[in-house]
Amino acid sequence: MAVAGAAAAWTPRGLAQDRRIGVALVGLGYYAAELLAPALQLTRHCRLAGLVSGTPAKLGEWQRKYGIADANLYSYDDFHRIADNDEIDVVYIATPNHVHRSLAEIAARAGKHVWCEKPMAMDAAEGEAMIKACRDNRVQLAVGYRMQHEPNTRRFMAMAKERPFGRIVKLRADAGWFGWRDGADDAWRLDPARGGGAMYDMGVYCINAARYCTGMEPLAVQAWDETARRELFKGVDETMRFRLEFPEDIVAECVTSFGRNLNTLQVDCERGWYTMSPFQGYDGNRGRASDGTVFEPQLGKLPRMQAEQMDNDAQSIIAGTAPRVPGEEGLRDLRVVDAAFASAKADGKRVEIARG
Template sequence: MSSNPWSRRQVLKGALGAMAASAWPLGALAATPPRKPLGVALVGLGGYSEGRLAPALQLTKHCRLAGIVTGTPAKAKAWQARYQLPDRNIYDYDNFASIADNPDIDVVYVVLPNSLHGKYTIAAAEAGKHVWCEKPMAMNAAEAQRMIDACNRNKVKLAIGYRMHHEPNTRRIISWVDEKPYGAIRRVRAEAGFSAFDEDSRGNWRLDPARGGGAMYDMGVYALNGARYATGLEPVAVSARHETRRPQIFTGVDETTRFTLEFPGGIVGDCATSFGINMNQLHVDCERGWYELAPFQSYDGIKGRTSDGKVLDARVQHQQALQMDEDALAIMQGTPLRAPGEEGLADMRVMDAIFASAKAGGKKVTIAG
């Protein structure tokens, strides 16, 4: 889209050359860190922070868990004891702004319900801290742009938590956008979902539209982002429909969303996401064959195959550790981030169009550039 100054392919190519993801498990991400590891403060201590990010930060070389932000005093006390965090690095949401005065904290990682990503990304930027924000970046494209503007204005970096951009098998298929080992791409299928939630799940924020719940925000962003990085293109139009099999549970958010992306050159993306159906595949059809990853967005075990019998099965010790180490190293060295704020913004532009199309009963919606 010519009106968009950010070029997806340029970012991907620049990031691909910055470092080899597959080298990280062998300890060769960087021979000598240019400075001490970056101090990271996790904002929000839910399941993802507790189960994935905090353990990952015990494995990283270029960043470390330095602080936490939580509204639950009992959690603060337990985390402080577990990770030996000093009192000065424990924050709640009322005193969050004072993190600006703490030299131990270099990066704030926003791991909150989707509706709070914008607020705390902007607050962290205004405190002069680099920001890592979980996906989806925002509730809409306008909010995503405000987040980018705040980080630019305060001269801090913004990375979105797209861990798959760092995963080596995914990096391989991203490289094939330019290498074209199977000829030109014709069609892509991307599906991400799982079966969950029942009538006892009503308090879960993923079922609350005000907090950014629903399958499209939570899992659909994997399918959307996968279709974009697998083609190296930005979609120009989309048609989408929401489906609900359990309306007593999904009263204000989508249970399943199916959407078709139209890319330049006649390439089509068939995509789906769900909270009611298990799905986890990225498949690319080309003029001389095909390739796929299945699963393509699990926390481990990413693997793939090709029409001519190749197997994609490179492994990493921990996806989130790799993600955070590469983002930290990019900040320290001034090299491109693999998934900067502009990557999240590009997804949000399409997400806006997906919701508009579904609201209009599946009518095709042109995506603003």
């Protein structure tokens, strides 16, 4: 689902074909510590070259563990100095959602390519600003939709065009988990100002899956905030149910939640069906189809998926081609998120989704 012509907005900066891309991790919370940093040790085309954090103790601990040079350590206050560091080619933003835009813009102005975790930003307007900043500074912007680098998901994406069971009739996509890890790194998930709540965190998996399984853009959405524990989830959604309307009268029924363990994708067609469960796990994603086809996990144990994602994105930088999941892909999901929040505030009123 890459955007045609996306690679034309920038030029490779003399990167040798055999060079490993230097990556600076921005935000040293759980995802960076437990998945991204270990995954970088498995990549063929990347290396961990820099660290950015607002916590000096974390920088020191990580520096000792991974042997990062003093010159490649940054706080958020001096992050702009990364422009002078030729060892760093890419920044991978893995912070709370509310600072994705500002960090991406600083990185772009510094001439560094940007990899950004999902959701790309707080809303579509911020996503558009990030795309513009990267385009204006001739750097790539890729969104960390790891599932689009996973083989079974890639097969489901191809089936949207092949239609082996005829026309798609409806979809179901459910993504949720009960509770979260304790500690300050995840406190922001309860804070609306920082992009907390299930829709931002898990709902984008449902939206993205509905889009890549149909190969279409949704026309409208209805959404209902079904938060049960209001005393805990103050100002953010614990559970959101939403319905996406697609062309050809296709409907996607979706649920995302911090109160239920959910991880299923189902595509129903005229002459059969195919499903994946789990469909957005860090590993073990498996599926089956009505004709007896079985989709066994192919990438191996975590963090192989994150390594595959970063290697693919690094290769696009080296080759000067568009990334598999460019910023425009994240923007399309943000337009759906914006409309879903508007619908939920209006008790499920049908809201048309903005078009680019």
